[in-house]
Amino acid sequence: MKQDTICVQGGYSPKNGEPRQIPIIQSTTFKYDTGEAMGKLFDLEADGYFYSRLQNPTCDTVAKKIAELEGGTAAMLTSSGQAANFYAIFNICSCGDHVVAASTIYGGTFNLFAVTMKRMGIEFTFVDPRCSDEELNAAFRENTKAVFGETIANPALIVFDIERFANAAHAHGVPLIVDNTFATPINCRPFEWGADIVTHSTTKYMDGHASAIGGCIVDSGKFDWTKYPDKFPGLTTPDESYHGITYTERFGLGGAYITKATAQLMRDFGSVQSPQSAFLLNLGLESLHLRMKRHCENAKAVALYLKNHPKIAWVNFCELPDSPDYALAQKYLKDGSCGVVSFGVKGGREAAAEFMKNLKVASIVTHVADAKTCCLHPASTTHRQMNDEELLAAGVSADLIRLSVGIEDIDDILSDIEQSLAKLSV
Numbered sequence: 001m002k003q004d005t006i007c008v009q010g011g012y013s014p015k016n017g018e019p020r021q022i023p024i025i026q027s028t029t030f031k032y033d034t035g036e037a038m039g040k041l042f043d044l045e046a047d048g049y050f051y052s053r054l055q056n057p058t059c060d061t062v063a064k065k066i067a068e069l070e071g072g073t074a075a076m077l078t079s080s081g082q083a084a085n086f087y088a089i090f091n092i093c094s095c096g097d098h099v100v101a102a103s104t105i106y107g108g109t110f111n112l113f114a115v116t117m118k119r120m121g122i123e124f125t126f127v128d129p130r131c132s133d134e135e136l137n138a139a140f141r142e143n144t145k146a147v148f149g150e151t152i153a154n155p156a157l158i159v160f161d162i163e164r165f166a167n168a169a170h171a172h173g174v175p176l177i178v179d180n181t182f183a184t185p186i187n188c189r190p191f192e193w194g195a196d197i198v199t200h201s202t203t204k205y206m207d208g209h210a211s212a213i214g215g216c217i218v219d220s221g222k223f224d225w226t227k228y229p230d231k232f233p234g235l236t237t238p239d240e241s242y243h244g245i246t247y248t249e250r251f252g253l254g255g256a257y258i259t260k261a262t263a264q265l266m267r268d269f270g271s272v273q274s275p276q277s278a279f280l281l282n283l284g285l286e287s288l289h290l291r292m293k294r295h296c297e298n299a300k301a302v303a304l305y306l307k308n309h310p311k312i313a314w315v316n317f318c319e320l321p322d323s324p325d326y327a328l329a330q331k332y333l334k335d336g337s338c339g340v341v342s343f344g345v346k347g348g349r350e351a352a353a354e355f356m357k358n359l360k361v362a363s364i365v366t367h368v369a370d371a372k373t374c375c376l377h378p379a380s381t382t383h384r385q386m387n388d389e390e391l392l393a394a395g396v397s398a399d400l401i402r403l404s405v406g407i408e409d410i411d412d413i414l415s416d417i418e419q420s421l422a423k424l425s426v
């Protein structure tokens with residue numbers, strides 16, 4: 001089926017007399033006739049539900065739809081995008097391991113990697129996504145276990161050269177993990193370019209209405225863990241906490257990674273998405289294809305408007321022909337990128353604050369990528385834990401305004417920007 005049909009119908013095909021909309025299975029637990037039957041589930045010998053900290057039917061239905069959208073073999077929902085990225089890495093990394101990551105990633109993910117996961121003994125080397133091949137290769141170490149980047153970086157909006165990083169990762173025998181939050185599988189399917197694992201903050205476009213925090217991890221099933229048993233013993237050697245099953249043997253390449261993440265990480269950390277949130281996420285997914293189209297059209301119109309405005313210092317939008325990422329956008333995002341545009345107002349930090357204060361249609365919120373137009377000043381909010389040097393490496397200048405263009409009427413969005421710029425005394 002085509003993407004638009006999967007958005008509406010994927011993951012769920014009710015049988016005779018069953019509900020047409022996905023049921024919310026609001027139950028922590030599931031009933032069994034015998035202890036033995038349940039015991040088999042605990043040993044991963046049989047398939048089924050027993051406790052919603054591990055798996056829940058509503059969440060699995062929605063995860064299946066996202067797996068279909070990405071073209072993957074298996075997926076799991078998590079409580080947030082943060083949990084998704086943490087699990088995606090921690091599922092294959094332990095204390096003493098190392099990861100190569102793009103320096104321009106989301107501030108929350110940067111902090112997770114550089115501060116919190118470092119405390120767990122996992123080291124990250126951050127590379128400029130536009131670095132030379134020599135620099136990229138030099139970032140790998142003996143103990144490197146993965147490469148990580150964002151299809152479109154939040155908020156730097158730098159386009160990740162997925163194929164190039166996938167080739168580098170594979171040359172070093174490790175998978176490429178791509179956070180595909182901003183592009184969504186409507187605009188880019190990283191597996192088609194060689195990525196092995198995809199993550200999402202479903203909180204953004206997928207939910208699309210600013211209603212539920214959530215995350216997702218999807219496996220392409222393509223990375224052959226068994227080729228590098230010394231690097232990924234967690235997948236290729238017996239798990240003593242499950243009576244010695246070996247994930248790659250029992251679940252194959254298509255199922256090993258997600259089953260391990262569910263059986264170990266969900267069991268022990270419990271960052272589950274609630275069935276109610278998964279239901280809301282599914283409502284969002286049903287119109288994702290329509291909304292993305294409108295977000296992209298509106299954002300492009302805004303970018304072109306700002307580009308020609310005398311009070312605007314610079315505009316960053318990868319679909320503008322003079323963007324340094326134009327060629328990459330043409331390759332990876334030919335149907336559109338996302339609804340987020342970043343720019344600087346002449347007059348720097350203070351002018352940015354003034355401009356944002358006078359907006360009426362666009363509201364100031366710590367959010368992006370939902371139906372309602374909104375804006376944010378990252379240097380004083382999401383990225384405030386970074387020093388100037390780190391800000392620069394993350395592609396965030398002090399004057400950067402991140403405008404998340406919604407799906408309202410473009411005339412109203414543009415006249416809002418116009419009236420606010422008119423009030424600026426630059």
Ligand SMILES: *Cc1c(COP(=O)(O)O)cnc(C)c1O
Binds near residue numbers: 109204
């Ligand atoms: C928002 C975001 C996250 C974190 O997701 P939460 O759902 O807020 O935990 C991770 N990556 C990207 C690219 C994001 O935009």
